[in-house]
Amino acid sequence: xxxxxxxxxxxxxxxxxxxxxxxxxxxxxxxxxxxxxxxxxxxxxxxxxxxxxxxxxxxxxxxxxxxxxxxxxxxxxxxxxxxxxxxxxxxxxxxxxxxxxxxxxxxxxxxxxxxxxxxxxxxxxxxxxxxxxxxxxxxxxxxxxxxxxxxxxxxxxxxxxxxxxxxxxxxxxxxxxxxxxxxxxxxxxxxxxxxxxxxx
Numbered sequence: 001x002x003x004x005x006x007x008x009x010x011x012x013x014x015x016x017x018x019x020x021x022x023x024x025x026x027x028x029x030x031x032x033x034x035x036x037x038x039x040x041x042x043x044x045x046x047x048x049x050x051x052x053x054x055x056x057x058x059x060x061x062x063x064x065x066x067x068x069x070x071x072x073x074x075x076x077x078x079x080x081x082x083x084x085x086x087x088x089x090x091x092x093x094x095x096x097x098x099x100x101x102x103x104x105x106x107x108x109x110x111x112x113x114x115x116x117x118x119x120x121x122x123x124x125x126x127x128x129x130x131x132x133x134x135x136x137x138x139x140x141x142x143x144x145x146x147x148x149x150x151x152x153x154x155x156x157x158x159x160x161x162x163x164x165x166x167x168x169x170x171x172x173x174x175x176x177x178x179x180x181x182x183x184x185x186x187x188x189x190x191x192x193x194x195x196x197x198x199x200x
Contacts (some may be wrong), residue, residue: 001087003070008059009101011038012170012171012172013058013170013171013172014108014111014112014130014172014174016084016111016130016131016132017040017081017129017130017131018128018129018131019038019039019041019042019103019105019129019131020042020045020129021045021046021048021049022049022101022107023048023174024048024051024052025052025099025100025101025102026052026096026097026099026100026101026102027049027052027053027091027100027101027102027103028053028054028056028092028093028096028101028102028103028105029042029053029054029055029056029073029103029104029105030055030056030057030085030089030102030104030105030106030110030114031055031056031057031058031068031104031105031106031110032057032058032059032060032082032105032106032107032110032134033058033060033061033062033106033133033134033135034062034106034133034134035060035104035105035106035107035110035131035133035134036057036062036064036065036067036068036105036106037064037105038105038106038131038133038199039055039057039068039103039105040064040067040068040071041069042103042105043071043107047071049103050071050072050073050074051074052074053073053074053075054074054075054078054092055068055071055073055075055076056076056077056078056079056085056088056089056092057076057078057079058079058080058081058082058084058106058110059078059080059185060106060107060134061080067077072157076120082109082110082113082114082183086117089114089117090117090121093117093118093121093123094113094121096121096123099127100123100127101127101129102118102123102127102128102129103116103129104128104129104130104131105130105131105132105133106132106133106134107132107133107134107135107137107176108132108136108137108138108139109138109139109150110152111130111132111177112139112174112176112177112178113139113177114177115128115174115177116174116175116176116177117177119174125139134155135151135153136198136199136200137151137152137153138151138152138153138168138177138178138179138198139151139152139177139178139179140152140157140166140168140178140180140181141173141178141179141180141181142159142161142162142164142166142181143177143180143181143182144159144164144182144183145159145161145162145164147159147160147161147162148161148176148178148187149161149181150170152168152181152198153197153198154168154195154196154197154198154200155167155195155196155197156168156184156192156193156195157181157195159181164183165183165185165192166181166182166183166184167181167182167183167184168181168198169181169182
């Protein structure tokens with residue numbers, strides 16, 4: 001699956017420039033689903049990136065696991081979800097030495113949450129690289145009830161916590177690793193625009 005190219009938007013909307021090898025420096029790599037292809041491309045660009053790499057992969061219904069394991073990173077683990085690998089990821093961040101690079105690849109939900117964790121752990125922003133691959137579903141926070149809804153693919157959408165119909169904004173909270181949704185009919189109750197698929 002090719003890299004996703006998003007239309008220009010507001011300045012808070014994340015951009016994903018792609019992964020570029022920093023050589024055999026200590027590295028944490030985290031990918032989900034089609035993000036594995038970005039990791040495979042990175043290793044093809046420079047195999048030495050795997051020499052000191054801790055690679056975590058969330059298959060998300062794909063079968064890239066054996067190909068990633070065959071890259072022979074220093075450590076390789078699979079997990080069924082980001083929540084399931086969160087403690088391992090936090091431990092890797094806590095154990096990271098100066099100069100450690102973080103490579104993130106896959107969906108916006110994964111990249112956003114992992115970036116928020118890394119920044120909170122003290123990893124500098126310039127040590128974090130990301131590449132979007134896979135579906136364009138968003139992780140959304142309702143600004144009214146603060147509830148998170150995963151895998152939002154339509155605009156507007158119904159908050160899974162409070163039931164309000166929310167407008168999908170491009171405004172992104174790096175602290176939360178989520179886009180923000182606001183009530184679409186606050187001023188004109190019941191006047192809701194037609195539902196459409198979110199586009200890149």
